[in-house]
Amino acid sequence: MTLMTMRDAIAAHVHDGDTVAIEGFTAFICFSAAHEIIRQGRRDLTLCRMTPDLIYDQMIAAGCACKLVFSYLGNPGVGALHCIRRAVEKAVPGPLEIEEYSHFGMVGRYMAGAAHLPFFPLRSYLGADLAAANPNIRFVDSPYGDGQVAVVPPLNPDVAIVHAQRADAGGNTHIWGLLGVQKEAAFAARRVIVVVEEIVDEAVIRSDPNRTVIPGLVVDAVVHQPYGAHPSYVQGYYDRDNQFYLEWDRLSQDEAAARAWLDEWVYGLDGWPAYLSRLQSRDPAIWTRLAPGQALSQPVNYGAYR
Amino acid sequence: MDYTPSEMMIVSSARALAGKRVVFVGVGLPNIACNLARRTVAPDLELVYESGVFGACPARLPLSIGDPTLISGATSVCSMADLFMNYLQGGRIEVAFLGAAQIDRFGNVNTTVIGDYRRPKVRLPGSGGACEIAIHAGELFFIVRLKKRAFVERPDFITSAGHLTGRPGERAALGMPGSGPQLVVTDMATFRFDRESGEMTLASVHPGATVEQVQAEVSWPLKVAPDLETTEPPAADELRIIRDELDPHGIYA
Numbered sequence: 001m002t003l004m005t006m007r008d009a010i011a012a013h014v015h016d017g018d019t020v021a022i023e024g025f026t027a028f029i030c031f032s033a034a035h036e037i038i039r040q041g042r043r044d045l046t047l048c049r050m051t052p053d054l055i056y057d058q059m060i061a062a063g064c065a066c067k068l069v070f071s072y073l074g075n076p077g078v079g080a081l082h083c084i085r086r087a088v089e090k091a092v093p094g095p096l097e098i099e100e101y102s103h104f105g106m107v108g109r110y111m112a113g114a115a116h117l118p119f120f121p122l123r124s125y126l127g128a129d130l131a132a133a134n135p136n137i138r139f140v141d142s143p144y145g146d147g148q149v150a151v152v153p154p155l156n157p158d159v160a161i162v163h164a165q166r167a168d169a170g171g172n173t174h175i176w177g178l179l180g181v182q183k184e185a186a187f188a189a190r191r192v193i194v195v196v197e198e199i200v201d202e203a204v205i206r207s208d209p210n211r212t213v214i215p216g217l218v219v220d221a222v223v224h225q226p227y228g229a230h231p232s233y234v235q236g237y238y239d240r241d242n243q244f245y246l247e248w249d250r251l252s253q254d255e256a257a258a259r260a261w262l263d264e265w266v267y268g269l270d271g272w273p274a275y276l277s278r279l280q281s282r283d284p285a286i287w288t289r290l291a292p293g294q295a296l297s298q299p300v301n302y303g304a305y306r
Numbered sequence: 307m308d309y310t311p312s313e314m315m316i317v318s319s320a321r322a323l324a325g326k327r328v329v330f331v332g333v334g335l336p337n338i339a340c341n342l343a344r345r346t347v348a349p350d351l352e353l354v355y356e357s358g359v360f361g362a363c364p365a366r367l368p369l370s371i372g373d374p375t376l377i378s379g380a381t382s383v384c385s386m387a388d389l390f391m392n393y394l395q396g397g398r399i400e401v402a403f404l405g406a407a408q409i410d411r412f413g414n415v416n417t418t419v420i421g422d423y424r425r426p427k428v429r430l431p432g433s434g435g436a437c438e439i440a441i442h443a444g445e446l447f448f449i450v451r452l453k454k455r456a457f458v459e460r461p462d463f464i465t466s467a468g469h470l471t472g473r474p475g476e477r478a479a480l481g482m483p484g485s486g487p488q489l490v491v492t493d494m495a496t497f498r499f500d501r502e503s504g505e506m507t508l509a510s511v512h513p514g515a516t517v518e519q520v521q522a523e524v525s526w527p528l529k530v531a532p533d534l535e536t537t538e539p540p541a542a543d544e545l546r547i548i549r550d551e552l553d554p555h556g557i558y559a
Binding site: 025026027050051070071072073074076077080084085088089100101102103104107111122123124125126127128129130133147148176177178179180181183184233235239240242292295 | 333334356357358359368369370371372373374377378379383384385386387390394395414418423426427428429430431432433434435436437438440441442463464465466467470477480481482
């Protein structure tokens, strides 16, 4: 495990043709990693994510992906993902293979992947068409004579990227707020990059071990990248930049405008610090506007058992 | 007092949650309806979001089902594995309130695709958790704007199961624990499902709408309940909460 720059972490751990899972359900969406992947020109990625969100809309517009594995394609609270729709409906900028599940199915795939199970059983897909559309969703008889149950195959990404509030230099990662499938994706992946708002002392992590969602044991690189999940949010650090979600909805309806945006905000910049300073010069009050205020938890006593 | 058809729809949806304890809240309009219910007819209502939140007390109208306002002050925030395994599949969800792009007379819903799955005319969001929610929630309520292209004879894809072909016992035979669709609230009328035939039945028209107008927006010959009612219009207090507290920017109304 090493503390790395985003550029080095992506160069070392994300390769052409990889299966990549950048997880974080409506929160902790690591746009800073996605932009670096786009900038480094990765191709033929299989992108896995329950909710592709704007992050994969941008990566697919940039031509990084050949396949998308997902369970809900939407701009949350806003509408459609126009770049992914263009790829699926019109093969623009190129054809995009899709492999589709329900949310529970995607959760189960990561759980099976993490626990080295041959499949994950779930009571879903009954009376609906998704199992017919995706031959990886199957039904098996319960060995205990309990009728049939749906199963989904394990998902073991080559690399998982997870954004969080804080980690120590050893990659032990505290997350609070929506836990999504970050832990399951991290344990399922062959390599893990954790991107955090703050690097803290190991003592901070050890003061609250229940909050350590991902242990350094499974982490290959830690990247310190404040505001690295903009325009999504990080609980207690900054709010979602909904203006951007609305702006993307408008501009991404036009393919040329989406490409121009990528030119200006991704290819034209040399990294996330440049992105942040550009954001701030356009909108000087941005971090005041997105500041969440304070709602502290009550400390707990773990006890000093000597 | 003046109100919009959307406000009528939100108010009727909220009222349907009177007496309910645990509601699974879907994307979009259900969000505002369930939050209105918690502030009016069902103050003890536990709002459950598939993002992993149980007992949300949002201080503002959530922008999405993953809004950070759902976390602060919630009863519990858990992983999505916990949410789907223990809360949903474990049978703890009394009612789920969802949206739909297309719905048929038996409450089967499409949120996946218009046209052919492999060559879609319009690619819609897909299941999210809807496929399993439709199986496990005790009851399913829908909130959908009444339009002929939404109330279809045959959905292009079935994302989440309703009463299937309407045969009694069909859901149970497949092993689906939930009772399926019970209510559809629209901006013009409210529908319930016939216990025997599983068919969507016009139960109530909103003030100013007629049965003919409703039928004109439904693709199949509509069954009308013998005791068809006129919906009670929104009260001043319900409108005030929507306008001043839940949706001050008029996004939904």
